[in-house]
Amino acid sequence: MVDYYTHDTIVALATPPGMGAIGVVRLSGSTALEIADKVFRAGRGTPLSRADSHRLTHGHIVAAESGQIVDEVLLAVMYGPHTYTREDMVEIDCHGGLAAQRDIVRTLIAAGARPAEPGEFTRRAFLNGRIDLTQAEAVAAIVRAQTSVALRAAVRQLEGGLAQRLRGLRGRLLGVLAQLEAQIDFSDEDPGDLNRPALAEELGKIGAELDALLATSFLGRMLDKGVRVAIVGRPNVGKSSLLNALVMRDRAIVSEVPGTTRDTVEESIEIAGLPVCLVDTAGLRVTGDRVEREGVERAHGALDSADAVLVVLDLSEEAAEEYGTTEALETKGKDQADIVGPPHRLGDLGFDPERTILVGNKEDLVSSGEKVRGTDVRFAEVLRLEGIHGEESPRCVVSAKNGSGIEALKETIREMIMGPVGDAWQEPLLATERQRVLVEEAGTFVAVAKEGLVLGMFEEMVAEDVRSAASSLGRITGQDLVEDLLDEVFSRFCIGK
Amino acid sequence: MTMFDRFDVVVAGGGHAGCEAALSAARMGCSVALVTLNIDKIVLMPCNPAVGGVGKGQLTREIDALGGEQGRNTDRAFVQIKMLNTSKGPAVRALRAQTDKRLYEDWMKITLVHTPGLYVIQGEVCGLDVSRETIVGVRLADGRFFGTRAVVLATGTFLEGKVVVGEHTYAAGRVGELPAVGLSASLREMGLELGRFQSATPPRIDGRTIDATKMSEQPGDPDPLGFSHWQKPQTRRQIPCYLTYTTPHTHEVVADHLHLSPIRTGSVSGKGPRYCPSIDRKLINFPEKRRHPVFVEPEGATTCEMYLQGLTTSLPIFVQEMIIRAVPGLENARLIRPGYAVEYDFLLPHQLTHSLEAKAVHGLFAAGQINGTSGYEEAAALGLMAGINAALYVNNQEPFVLRRDQAYIGVLIDDLVTKEIDEPYRMFTSRAEYRLLLRHDNAAERLSPLGHTLGLIDDEQIAEIEQRGRLLAEGEALLATSTVKVGDVTNDILKSLGSSPITESQSAARMLRRPELSLQDIVRMLPEIPRVILENLPPDIADQLAVRVQYDGYIQRQLGDIRRRRATEETHIPEDFDYAGVEGITVEARQKLCRFRPATLGQASRIAGVSPADISLLLIHVHRRRGGNSVRQGREPAVR
Ligand SMILES: Cc1cc2nc3c(=O)[nH]c(=O)nc-3n(C[C@H](O)[C@H](O)[C@H](O)COP(=O)(O)OP(=O)(O)OC[C@H]3O[C@@H](n4cnc5c(N)ncnc54)[C@H](O)[C@@H]3O)c2cc1C
Ligand SMILES: Nc1nc2c(ncn2[C@@H]2O[C@H](COP(=O)(O)OP(=O)(O)O)[C@@H](O)[C@H]2O)c(=O)[nH]1
Numbered sequence A: 001m002v003d004y005y006t007h008d009t010i011v012a013l014a015t016p017p018g019m020g021a022i023g024v025v026r027l028s029g030s031t032a033l034e035i036a037d038k039v040f041r042a043g044r045g046t047p048l049s050r051a052d053s054h055r056l057t058h059g060h061i062v063a064a065e066s067g068q069i070v071d072e073v074l075l076a077v078m079y080g081p082h083t084y085t086r087e088d089m090v091e092i093d094c095h096g097g098l099a100a101q102r103d104i105v106r107t108l109i110a111a112g113a114r115p116a117e118p119g120e121f122t123r124r125a126f127l128n129g130r131i132d133l134t135q136a137e138a139v140a141a142i143v144r145a146q147t148s149v150a151l152r153a154a155v156r157q158l159e160g161g162l163a164q165r166l167r168g169l170r171g172r173l174l175g176v177l178a179q180l181e182a183q184i185d186f187s188d189e190d191p192g193d194l195n196r197p198a199l200a201e202e203l204g205k206i207g208a209e210l211d212a213l214l215a216t217s218f219l220g221r222m223l224d225k226g227v228r229v230a231i232v233g234r235p236n237v238g239k240s241s242l243l244n245a246l247v248m249r250d251r252a253i254v255s256e257v258p259g260t261t262r263d264t265v266e267e268s269i270e271i272a273g274l275p276v277c278l279v280d281t282a283g284l285r286v287t288g289d290r291v292e293r294e295g296v297e298r299a300h301g302a303l304d305s306a307d308a309v310l311v312v313l314d315l316s317e318e319a320a321e322e323y324g325t326t327e328a329l330e331t332k333g334k335d336q337a338d339i340v341g342p343p344h345r346l347g348d349l350g351f352d353p354e355r356t357i358l359v360g361n362k363e364d365l366v367s368s369g370e371k372v373r374g375t376d377v378r379f380a381e382v383l384r385l386e387g388i389h390g391e392e393s394p395r396c397v398v399s400a401k402n403g404s405g406i407e408a409l410k411e412t413i414r415e416m417i418m419g420p421v422g423d424a425w426q427e428p429l430l431a432t433e434r435q436r437v438l439v440e441e442a443g444t445f446v447a448v449a450k451e452g453l454v455l456g457m458f459e460e461m462v463a464e465d466v467r468s469a470a471s472s473l474g475r476i477t478g479q480d481l482v483e484d485l486l487d488e489v490f491s492r493f494c495i496g497k
Numbered sequence B: 001m002t003m004f005d006r007f008d009v010v011v012a013g014g015g016h017a018g019c020e021a022a023l024s025a026a027r028m029g030c031s032v033a034l035v036t037l038n039i040d041k042i043v044l045m046p047c048n049p050a051v052g053g054v055g056k057g058q059l060t061r062e063i064d065a066l067g068g069e070q071g072r073n074t075d076r077a078f079v080q081i082k083m084l085n086t087s088k089g090p091a092v093r094a095l096r097a098q099t100d101k102r103l104y105e106d107w108m109k110i111t112l113v114h115t116p117g118l119y120v121i122q123g124e125v126c127g128l129d130v131s132r133e134t135i136v137g138v139r140l141a142d143g144r145f146f147g148t149r150a151v152v153l154a155t156g157t158f159l160e161g162k163v164v165v166g167e168h169t170y171a172a173g174r175v176g177e178l179p180a181v182g183l184s185a186s187l188r189e190m191g192l193e194l195g196r197f198q199s200a201t202p203p204r205i206d207g208r209t210i211d212a213t214k215m216s217e218q219p220g221d222p223d224p225l226g227f228s229h230w231q232k233p234q235t236r237r238q239i240p241c242y243l244t245y246t247t248p249h250t251h252e253v254v255a256d257h258l259h260l261s262p263i264r265t266g267s268v269s270g271k272g273p274r275y276c277p278s279i280d281r282k283l284i285n286f287p288e289k290r291r292h293p294v295f296v297e298p299e300g301a302t303t304c305e306m307y308l309q310g311l312t313t314s315l316p317i318f319v320q321e322m323i324i325r326a327v328p329g330l331e332n333a334r335l336i337r338p339g340y341a342v343e344y345d346f347l348l349p350h351q352l353t354h355s356l357e358a359k360a361v362h363g364l365f366a367a368g369q370i371n372g373t374s375g376y377e378e379a380a381a382l383g384l385m386a387g388i389n390a391a392l393y394v395n396n397q398e399p400f401v402l403r404r405d406q407a408y409i410g411v412l413i414d415d416l417v418t419k420e421i422d423e424p425y426r427m428f429t430s431r432a433e434y435r436l437l438l439r440h441d442n443a444a445e446r447l448s449p450l451g452h453t454l455g456l457i458d459d460e461q462i463a464e465i466e467q468r469g470r471l472l473a474e475g476e477a478l479l480a481t482s483t484v485k486v487g488d489v490t491n492d493i494l495k496s497l498g499s500s501p502i503t504e505s506q507s508a509a510r511m512l513r514r515p516e517l518s519l520q521d522i523v524r525m526l527p528e529i530p531r532v533i534l535e536n537l538p539p540d541i542a543d544q545l546a547v548r549v550q551y552d553g554y555i556q557r558q559l560g561d562i563r564r565r566r567a568t569e570e571t572h573i574p575e576d577f578d579y580a581g582v583e584g585i586t587v588e589a590r591q592k593l594c595r596f597r598p599a600t601l602g603q604a605s606r607i608a609g610v611s612p613a614d615i616s617l618l619l620i621h622v623h624r625r626r627g628g629n630s631v632r633q634g635r636e637p638a639v640r
């Protein structure tokens, strides 16, 4: 059964995910303020109820239960009817980055919001008379187009593996339900005894499979919203060139003068069907130049919010000479350490090895003599000089200039995001937040039902939980509960007077 | 011309549906003619002599709560009554009664002929007169004509009826009764689409020839119980049923003659219900099952006829006898009436609105088996609703429609109107997504206020319902606020009931959620004041109170669901809405929507083949048509 809850509060990412430095999360509905208030701690400590409409407030999103800070944000309260949907709305500007945005959306869901269906903000705007039909249709068309293009991969998933697995699980839930329902509806027609332990065991197995599905949901959301990959490294190691090589277009300014890339530059590409947002950062260099300092700070931000980080290292002869000895490097850093605080060795930034790919660039400039010794040896040396313990991270040797190794790098990125599975497309992925919420919901109901069976709760109560679980899954695959259930009952039990 | 030549409402068919329809329309002030083929067979039960059961019993309670007759009539005529599902929770309990068939007919007839404005007429309706897509009169086969504003068709299994026993087939509405011929053609002429279904009934035997010692006796419940809320349950001497089982030997006999089964010979073509399989069908579908139950049920207090529930078949009569005698306890049983199947025309119900009026013909209503259902309770429920709506139509008032979250009757009608019906429809509790709300114990609270508005429930009755409501609310508040204190007394009681001890004081309501504890148990652990008040509640109210508290979590979940769906449920689609103009919906959805013509988006969303995306587009177009943009805000469902 389809339902359009028109009066609850919905939440969604309003900016195309990962496409800009700042992400906007939007809430709309009668309890938007209330929900935002639960998780927002204003810098000045003023409660949201006293905030002016359409004014930005600085503060933090804090997880309601744990009290942990999720992100630093700017938040605007907007009272209906002067909003896009004509409902009360809250807009939250966050740093961008898939991880941060995802966590904010999740925190808001935990506080009582519901993930919006595609196009739902527009639907509300239309229903509340904010926009007219032509506008609504235009937006609806865009929503449809987006779902068909950007989420093509996800949809393919839904038609294939995921839907199949969900149907399988739903079918097994119906099997359990049929046993319970037969006890209720045909108790006077000899349905046999209810085997509670066996049903509880089956529910346990179903629950475990739902958990496994949920574990893939992070991947699914990446498919949906894109992956952020930050490119970091010292100035002039070829970060911008690498970005260009990955994009195959001259987007970022490439320059021989260190420190040219002062803003973070973002570019979207597709790697094996996965939308990937590459973020080119300013070089992580100690400097007194104010402008560049800001760029450096932004680079730190990009690093924190990235799903994967490419640490670019220069393998060329020239760089080797520049590095000189370890002492020289250390001295260089110390001199300016009091101006800003970045580390004098890259390794001090503390890269998360699970999210890091070490990229040795300018492979074409490694002298033939070096090549005899092996690029690997050179690579290891640079890592040592930079204080990076790179054992756990994958390494790629490339030349941004002539394109060697770029394909292998893409493959490495893909593997980092999707795991080492041969063909990740075969794996069911929970493609959207809505699906994730529904699967999670199903899992909760299954657990409650199982407990109910063990505790000796009435059949109709357990059945209610199993029903809720099955219909949560059915809402993903769009199947009708009652008809399927009756088919199941009649095929299993010889019922009839 | 006599003064009866014109009626407000003419009901065609005096079965379970027709009687309720005629009674409700007359009680709402209409002049009503109940035209039926044979006035000595009014409300006859051609199949099992029982009313109620799980799902169906809830329907009977709802009929009663709305001022219908089935519950009252059953209470007057039962020979045995019992509560089913007593080992399950109270939400899915239901009553089932074995009736004395003759008495059941007699009581109904007495009620009919004493209802002012209601006239019982023997005759066969063979044609409908329609002018400008509106009913103006009915024609009888004997040449009579009645002018009328509304017609309720309640012709049961009679339209082009065909009876099948073994290799014999002949035109009949039921064994021994003439079919209704001609009416089907008249309906088709109006552009209505008919389908064909089939139903079968088991043989009846002479109760003096059974060996009860080989069967287990199935007595009724000792406490006085009844369907009707409006009269005191009566204690009555009850007659037992008997339970026996088929054996491999029985199955051999059936197997040896399967080639003669109408399933195999093809003499029955209409689709039959899966939930009433014949014994032949059971063996084909479940060959591994070694035995099937057979209930031997009395057909009345003054007859020796007994009904063999579980042995439905239309095999040749000699085979029927062999099968019966191959069942333990029935070795010497004498056959009285052979089992048979009947095939008949029905009106595809998607052609009706939720008020059971044909979409194509104003003033034409249909109820009962003609709508594709089977069963007395389903028929009576539809009859009651069709009668009410016919009366409202005559008085130019808004139709009376029950929602899925209000009543099983709402589920029944919504299902019929929005789903493809491919077998005779029977009610199950599993069809009702809100079954924990739609309990038989709260039928009166849910529906009697509506019955009162319609004029079918009187002031005194409604005052009593309101009083109950107050007591329940008080009791609920008391349970929420009284605490069970920690202590030896409490924990001793808990221990003796096999419930784990408590370490801190808890509200009575919370304790009551433990499945092993009853309200009576909890009351024992409470301080004096709440204890005395709760102990003095009438037992049925105490029971209902316990149900509300025990199911509270589930009830809240269901109420939340209802609230969320309300907006879609209440968005109306104009009757003449042009689906061709909605770009982007799938071809299948468009076809289905054109066929079903749902009245609301909620109904549209339940049609198989219509996806959420289609609904989304529909929503936009419906609002464009309307010019307005607002969605009506739903009301809260009132009763738990
Ligand atoms: C053989 C058989 C087997 C059945 N098996 C089952 C079963 O297994 N399970 C189950 O739940 N139900 C079964 N039933 C169905 C149950 O009897 C019906 O569902 C119920 O009686 C329907 O009620 P009704 O009022 O719609 O129609 P009916 O009870 O059939 O009443 C129809 C009435 O209309 C009259 N009538 C018909 N046509 C005209 C006309 N043109 N003009 C005037 N009067 C007319 C008839 O005389 C009759 O009185 C069976 C019925 C039969 C006959
Ligand atoms: N030979 C060679 N030169 C490179 C390579 N990658 C980058 N360069 C050069 O190194 C210089 C700095 O490159 P740029 O991409 O601006 O470095 P960034 O500051 O890290 O972004 C430019 O002159 C590039 O042409 C490479 O793989 N091989």
Ligand SMILES: [Mg+2]
Residues within 6 Å of the ligand: A236, A239, A240, A241, A253, A254, A255, A260, A261
């Ligand atoms: Mg650069």
